Each structure stands twice: as C-alpha cells, then as structure tokens.
Amino acid sequence: EDTPITRFQQYLRFNTAHPNPNYTAPISFLINQAQSIGLTTKTIEFVTGKPILLLTWLGSNPNLPSILFNSHLDSVPAESEKWTHPPFSAHKTIDGHIYARGAQDDKCIGVQYLESIRNLKSRGFSPLRTIHISYVPEEEIGGFDGMMKFAASSEFKDLNLGFAMDEGQANPGDEFRVFYADRVPWHFVIKAEGIPGHGAKLYDNSAMENLMKSVELISRFRESQFDFVKAGKAAYSEVISVNPVYLKAGTPTTTGFVMNMQPSEAEAGYDLRLPPMADPDVMKKRIAEEWAPSIRNMTYSIQEKGKLRDHLGRPIMTPVNDSNPWWSIFKQAVEATGGKLAKPEILASTTDSRFIRTLGIPTFGFSPMTNTPILLHDHNEFLKDTVFMKGIEVYESVISALSSFEGESAQVI
Numbered sequence: 069e070d071t072p073i074t075r076f077q078q079y080l081r082f083n084t085a086h087p088n089p090n091y092t093a094p095i096s097f098l099i100n101q102a103q104s105i106g107l108t109t110k111t112i113e114f115v116t117g118k119p120i121l122l123l124t125w126l127g128s129n130p131n132l133p134s135i136l137f138n139s140h141l142d143s144v145p146a147e148s149e150k151w152t153h154p155p156f157s158a159h160k161t162i163d164g165h166i167y168a169r170g171a172q173d174d175k176c177i178g179v180q181y182l183e184s185i186r187n188l189k190s191r192g193f194s195p196l197r198t199i200h201i202s203y204v205p206e207e208e209i210g211g212f213d214g215m216m217k218f219a220a221s222s223e224f225k226d227l228n229l230g231f232a233m234d235e236g237q238a239n240p241g242d243e244f245r246v247f248y249a250d251r252v253p254w255h256f257v258i259k260a261e262g263i264p265g266h267g268a269k270l271y272d273n274s275a276m277e278n279l280m281k282s283v284e285l286i287s288r289f290r291e292s293q294f295d296f297v298k299a300g301k302a303a304y305s306e307v308i309s310v311n312p313v314y315l316k317a318g319t320p321t322t323t324g325f326v327m328n329m330q331p332s333e334a335e336a337g338y339d340l341r342l343p344p345m346a347d348p349d350v351m352k353k354r355i356a357e358e359w360a361p362s363i364r365n366m367t368y369s370i371q372e373k374g375k376l377r378d379h380l381g382r383p384i385m386t387p388v389n390d391s392n393p394w395w396s397i398f399k400q401a402v403e404a405t406g407g408k409l410a411k412p413e414i415l416a417s418t419t420d421s422r423f424i425r426t427l428g429i430p431t432f433g434f435s436p437m438t439n440t441p442i443l444l445h446d447h448n449e450f451l452k453d454t455v456f457m458k459g460i461e462v463y464e465s466v467i468s469a470l471s472s473f474e475g476e477s478a479q480v481i
C-alpha cells in the first residue's frame with residue numbers, strides 16, 4: 069500500500085534521534101518522493117555529515133520573491149522503554165493514532181508539504197512564485213550546523229525569499245495555532261567560589277551558601293514571571309522563563325561524595341528564554357548584579373543562542389496585521405478549508421525560523437494539528453491519521469494561495 073499515511077509512516081521510521089541522527093536515509097527517501105512528484109532536488113553540505121535538502125517548484129514568474137517551507141530532519145531522543153509502542157515503529161492503532169518520535173515534531177509537516185504539492189500538481193495547479201521546501205539537520209540542538217549556516221549562505225540569498233513558513237505546535241482545541249516570533253534562549257552558568265571548611269563549621273561566604281542565595285533569588289524571579297501567567301496577565305510565552313538544568317558541587321569519592329567538607333566551588337546552569345520584546349540589557353544587569361555578584365565571589369557566563377533585535381534595534385517578530393500582506397493571504401487560505409486560526413502567538417521554545425526572521429523575511433510557525441495533545445519531546449508522541457490528512461488539505465490551500473500572490477514588493481519586516 070502506498071498512500072500519504074504509509075509514506076508518513078516510512079518517513080517516521082528513520083531513526084533521526086540525537087545524538088546520532090541518520091540523515092542519509094531520510095534524505096534519499098525525500099529525494100525519491102520529490103522526483104516522483106517532479107520537483108528539482110539539491111543537497112548542500114555546509115558541515116560534513118549534516119546535509120540540507122532543498123526542493124524546488126519553479127514558478128511562472130521566477131523574478132518574484134519566492135516562498136519557503138522549512139522543516140527539520142532531526143528528532144530529540146526517545147526513551148523507548150517508556151513508550152507504549154517503539155518510537156521509530158510508526159505503529160498505527162485501530163483508531164488511527166500514529167505513534168512515533170517526530171510524529172508532531174516535525175516530520176508531519178515535512179511529508180504534508182510534499183503530499184499537498186503532489187495533489188496541487190495532479191490538479192494542474194501552476195504557481196506564480198517559485199516554491200522551495202527545505203529539510204535541515206540539527207534544529208533540535210540549536211540549528212547552528214543547519215539552518216544557521218544555510219541562512220548565512222549565498223545559496224540562501226539566491227533563493228530571493230519573500231516569505232517563509234516553519235514548524236509550529238499542536239493544539240488540543242479546535243483552532244490552528246500560528247506563531248509570529250520565537251523566544252530566544254540564553255544558556256547561563258553561575259559559579260561561586262569560597263574557602264572550603266569542615267562540614268561541621270558554620271561560617272559566612274562559603275561557595276555553597278553564596279550559590280544557594282542566587283538559586284533562591286532566581287527561583288523567586290521565576291515565580292514572579294509565572295505569576296503573570298497564572299493571573300492571566302500574559303501568555304506563557306510572553307514572560308521570561310528561567311529553569312535550572314544542573315547543579316554541580318562537592319568532592320566525589322568512588323561511592324558518592326566527601327560528606328564532611330564544604331566545597332570551595334559550586335555552580336548552577338540555567339535555561340533562560342526571553343520573548344522578543346524583553347530588554348536584554350536589563351536581564352544582563354540582573355544576572356551580573358543580583359544573580360552572580362562579584363561581592364559574593366561569583367562569576368557567570370552567558371551563551372546567547374539567538375538575537376532579540378534586528379539591525380535597526382527592533383524586536384524580531386513577523387507582523388500579523390494588515391501591514392503584512394502574507395498574513396491575510398495565509399489567514400484566508402486556512403479559513404477556506406473550514407479551519408479557524410487561533411490568536412497568533414509567540415512560540416515558547418525556539419525553532420530555526422529565528423534565523424530566517426533575523427534576515428527580515430516574514431516567517432510564520434505553523435503545524436496544522438487541531439484537537440491534538442501537545443506531545444513534542446514527550447513520551448508517546450502521536451498524530452491521528454485524520455489530522456495528518458486534514459493538514460495536507462490546509463497546505464494545499466495555503467501553498468496555492470501564497471504562491472499565487474502577485475504583489476510586487478512583499479518585503480515586510
């Protein structure tokens with residue numbers, strides 16, 4: 069049997085989980101699919117072993133800015149023993165739930181793009197603008213060897229993009245979600261140093277004491293942000309999140325830790341996410357002065373994993389109003405399928421679309437999944453066959469509408 073569902077299952081069966089994602093097998097599969105549909109294919113390898121696949125459907129006016137549909141090839145790992153079905157089996161239950169790591173994040177859209185184009189072609193549709201589909205590696209670990217390098221390349225510039233779409237997220241409700249910005253991750257580490265001492269001694273300024281003070285302060289800040297959400301004053305992705313990811317201290321022994329010694333060094337690592345309108349300087353000041361003050365013998369390092377501002381100092385986000393012609397076309401195209409769009413949101417996590425938006429290219433995050441629990445990165449990730457099929461229909465409408473847009477200068481930022 070060769071149907072959109074079995075092709076989705078085939079794509080889901082490639083083990084693309086980190087830390088050793090298989091990129092070659094899914095790319096061969098996609099190239100076969102693309103060729104059978106009649107799309108041109110090109111692979112580009114900016115980093116050895118981490119290929120990018122680019123598919124193209126030439127428009128009747130290739131001088132107009134083109135449109136891009138992106139998805140990532142890789143997946144996060146899965147703890148198979150905690151799943152009801154093996155995560156790379158793509159098992160389909162009687163009621164149509166297809167279980168696989170990547171079913172929602174984001175292999176669904178990777179196949180839906182192709183299936184919708186297959187249908188558009190068989191209906192004789194011909195696009196005005198050139199349509200590109202990209203499959204990129206490494207998104208789940210930050211995209212630095214994937215979309216970041218692609219977006220900085222001459223190959224990307226030559227695409228002359230006017231608009232792009234990338235992954236979004238499922239909705240348990242019956243509206244489609246759409247995202248106009250991503251939060252930006254900062255990974256930061258705070259370290260405290262102090263004089264070691266006997267485990268029985270009470271004294272000031274030990275490394276642990278100073279670190280724990282900061283840990284408390286950060287937890288309090290975390291709570292204050294969370295309170296805005298709980299009070300209904302902000303969406304979950306509109307506040308700053310900060311979560312501890314590791315704590316490190318102590319002198320190890322073969323069986324555990326030296327228990328009667330207060331350590332001379334202690335550190336904690338955090339994942340911080342800033343919405344685009346947050347002030348990065350205020351955040352840096354808080355880290356320097358409150359969370360890792362030198363007067364408490366503390367130091368810190370911050371790794372910024374994306375940009376909050378464009379070259380003109382404006383928060384990086386795609387307009388979702390009438391100033392952006394792509395927005396109304398997209399909205400109408402979704403509605404033409406009987407679907408409803410939820411209020412546009414900022415994505416709480418981070419995708420490759422940040423690299424595209426940074427270039428000033430309007431980009432929406434969208435994965436057409438309604439009435440579906442949000443299971444990305446969770447156990448037992450699944451997508452229902454009917455939801456997957458509806459998504460193909462939605463993309464047919466969206467791709468045909470966007471690629472038919474005649475507007476000359478559609479460069480919005």
Ligand SMILES: CSCC[C@H](NC=O)C(=O)O
Pocket residue numbers: 207208209210211253373417418419
């Ligand atoms: C450092 S960028 C990280 C990108 C990653 N993306 C998917 O989960 C995320 O943690 O949101």
Ligand SMILES: [Zn+2]
Pocket residue numbers: 140173174207235419
């Ligand atoms: Zn994803």
Ligand SMILES: [Zn+2]
Pocket residue numbers: 144173208444445
């Ligand atoms: Zn993911």
